[in-house]
Amino acid sequence: MITRFSHFGHAVKSIDEVLPIYEKLWGLRPSSRTSFPEDFTENALIPIGQNYIELLQPTSEKGALARFIKERGEGMYHLSWVVDDVAKEIKSLRSKGAQVAETPPQTNLVTARGWIHPRSTMGLLIELVDDKLLAHLGHLPKEAPQPGSLVVAMTHVHHAVKNIDQALAMYDRLWGIRPIKRATTPLQGVSNAIVRVGRTNYVELIQPTDPQGLVAKHIEKRGEGLRSFCLTVNNYREAVKSLKAKGVDVFEASSAPGDIQVKSAWINPKHTRGLLVEICEHRELLAWQDPERKI
Numbered sequence: 001m002i003t004r005f006s007h008f009g010h011a012v013k014s015i016d017e018v019l020p021i022y023e024k025l026w027g028l029r030p031s032s033r034t035s036f037p038e039d040f041t042e043n044a045l046i047p048i049g050q051n052y053i054e055l056l057q058p059t060s061e062k063g064a065l066a067r068f069i070k071e072r073g074e075g076m077y078h079l080s081w082v083v084d085d086v087a088k089e090i091k092s093l094r095s096k097g098a099q100v101a102e103t104p105p106q107t108n109l110v111t112a113r114g115w116i117h118p119r120s121t122m123g124l125l126i127e128l129v130d131d132k133l134l135a136h137l138g139h140l141p142k143e144a145p146q147p148g149s150l151v152v153a154m155t156h157v158h159h160a161v162k163n164i165d166q167a168l169a170m171y172d173r174l175w176g177i178r179p180i181k182r183a184t185t186p187l188q189g190v191s192n193a194i195v196r197v198g199r200t201n202y203v204e205l206i207q208p209t210d211p212q213g214l215v216a217k218h219i220e221k222r223g224e225g226l227r228s229f230c231l232t233v234n235n236y237r238e239a240v241k242s243l244k245a246k247g248v249d250v251f252e253a254s255s256a257p258g259d260i261q262v263k264s265a266w267i268n269p270k271h272t273r274g275l276l277v278e279i280c281e282h283r284e285l286l287a288w289q290d291p292e293r294k295i
Contacts, residue, residue, distance in 0.1 A: 002081050004198025007052045009077035011069050015044045015057045018273050027149040038106040041065050049145050049153040075274030076226040078125040086130050090114045110136045122161050123225025152232045152282045156202045160219050160227040164207035171195050189213025228276035236263050236281035262288045
């Protein structure tokens with residue numbers, strides 16, 4: 001059973017080059033750096049409240065991460081979900097027809113992990129871990145954001161799909177997860193659905209409704225899968241002002257009747273080594289996605 005969302009992986013060519021970007025833009029600093037020789041990777045973990053971003057750098061051309069960067073460039077690589085029992089979760093998913101690989105304990109990784117192939121999840125590469133592994137690495141969730149950081153939390157990721165109803169059926173079939181809210185955003189050319197993963201995080205499914213829109217073009221170019229993620233701030237206007245003062249291209253999304261009534265800004269991936277980042281005000285976003293509201 002899934003207990004919560006842990007983190008996503010940001011595939012980069014050089015951790016040393018990317019860490020200063022996180023500090024400059026958001027005031028975020030890493031809590032650790034670790035080498036994983038069996039995976040041909042090195043990582044740096046950047047805590048954001050109860051979650052973190054994992055910077056992943058290949059240490060050899062042999063590994064899957066190096067192939068990903070060569071083929072697709074830097075950007076979002078995978079999601080990591082915490083489950084109560086990795087072996088049981090793998091068995092359950094396989095019984096439902098999902099393609100899942102298991103990696104045994106390795107150097108610096110004390111427990112086995114599972115990996116769900118993107119073919120089974122409409123484009124998502126999902127890592128399955130347990131709390132024993134995270135505790136060993138010192139990365140159990142913390143409530144408070146980093147001191148001095150612009151960011152309050154990382155609330156959700158965006159899963160771009162061709163058919164939102166088929167995607168919702170997949171989440172329900174594999175994990176029994178159903179949407180807590182559905183909406184449309186005509187000006188952005190998408191329909192949306194929220195599926196909660198744990199207490200504080202969720203995945204926002206986005207299906208293009210405009211064939212010429214940005215999400216439709218993203219799927220045409222890169223296929224279904226991870227598109228972007230959302231960071232929340234205490235003061236939206238001050239955050240946008242701060243980013244613009246640092247020379248960051250910030251696009252503020254407008255809204256209209258029928259659109260999602262949450263102020264949001266988008267950061268050009270050229271500033272973030274391949275990440276498309278949404279910025280929202282924390283209290284405003286939480287009020288919108290309140291599960292007590294009708295879908």
